[in-house]
Amino acid sequence: MFKYYGKLTPYLFLLPAGIVLLIFFFIPFFQTILLSFQDYSNSIYSPEMVGLQNYIALFKNPVFYKVMWNTFIYLVVAVPVLATVPLVLAILINQKIKFANLYKILIYLPVIVSIVVAAIAFKWLYADQGILNYLVASLGLNSIGWLTDPDFALYSVIFVTIWKGIGYYMIIYLAALMSVPKELYEACDIDGANFITKHLTVTIPHIMPTIALVTTISSISAMKVFAEIYVMTKGGPLNASKTIVYYIYERAFENLDLGFASAMAVVLLGIVMVFSLINIFCFERNKYQI
């Protein structure tokens, strides 16, 4: 094809986005790493380089391990649910049933609504004398401190994250289901396979890449939760529901401990990068090919 543009044209097209990415992604990225090796406590204008001191402080701090453990629990509980329940719902909705659109709209609703409103709505359900404790009491059990008992707080928050994510992943699965060849289902029907075997042998193997994709993206977003925790528990009680991002926020913006917060941020960067690399190279290759 003949060239219809000047030598500089492509760079000029890229320039505006380039400036934004440079100022708000690349510079902050390197600055995060730099900050993690500096100490700001004596003067905010002339930080000292302190080597690994922030990391040593981080690894010596028991809260760090608590936070890492909580984030791990978040992943272990939320990700399997978010990878499977939306798939089942998508398969059911895909059965050419009545009201399919209505179901989709209702199940998608939590995705649209602000996480702050969702968290407030759940805080109200979880209240000491709230409706959930009414159900618990009517089963003859003692009421539960859903957000105030260290044994429950983290799981109560995780439930909100799951509840808000179901519709999002269901739609991704619905799109994937469209690509499964109909002939395969017909073949199954002729063989007399039942509903469950049909989907275990045809659907699941066919959309394996999508299941993997949902697994990695829900893992990445589970590692970035913040608003649910901020609105409902502030990481408490006793750090029971504190996860990585909340801890970074608290250290950076409440304790003004920039170096420590940055060391924690570098840990988050490292973990998210691993998941993103898996995602880019294994599941979304075609989208990101030159």
Added chain:
Amino acid sequence: MIKNIIKKFSIHFILIITSLLSIFPFIWLISTSLKGNAENIFAYPPQLIPTDFTWANYTGVWKRVDFIAYFINSMIVAGGTVILNLLLSALAGYPLARMEFKGKKIVFFAVLATIMIPFQAIMLPVYLITIKLHMMDSVNNFAGFMGLIMPFAVNAFGIFLMRQAFLGIPREMEEAAIVDGCNVLQLFFKILLPMVKPSLAVLAIFTFIGSWGEFLWPSIVLTKEAMYTLPVGINNLQGMFSSNWRFIAAGSILATIPIIIFFLALQRYFISGENEGAVKG
């Protein structure tokens, strides 16, 4: 036949239960917001239909909280973020799809690399830079809006989405336009952009929703209540009305109405499953 009926029945049963679980927290919030002072909102057993029905919580919270201001702030921030994302993503996506130039691979991988950088990990330096650039509401309102918008003005997902869209246009279109005497800018704005409208729509809608619901960044940078966006304002209700759940519920519902209307009006974009490209990590 009977087997089929049982199957249909169980499918609907599961979907109805899931739908109810999805909306129940809002239903309960609405119920609470409509209960008057004469009714105990902690009553056992809980009452879904208010016995002391009233709109007073809505008028009460409306009088004390400037929802209009929050709404306008959210509109400015979400609107500005959408416009910049469309423009910058399309501009950057085009050469990555169609032009040959030195360093293309480097640019491509640099953009790809930003996918791996979560905002939450770099928010501290972003905050320091925003202060340095005087993009704070303490300077003036415009600077405050800039600070809310600029860090989210473009991202790799948008650029790749647009690149993908431009890849789908037949090359003959460009050749024909150039032969007809278009220059590059005319070609881009008059011929190509209208052809990628569906992708622009998807990008606009998902950027809007993301920006509208954003909580972490505004709660870090905002210093003045007059600049609050809706999520920050709603969270603030908790402090304002400490344990007045009637008011908190009414305020939360009020703040949610605009986005529900937006969703219902554009629902096909959300639930049709044609938006795979907009999947975010």
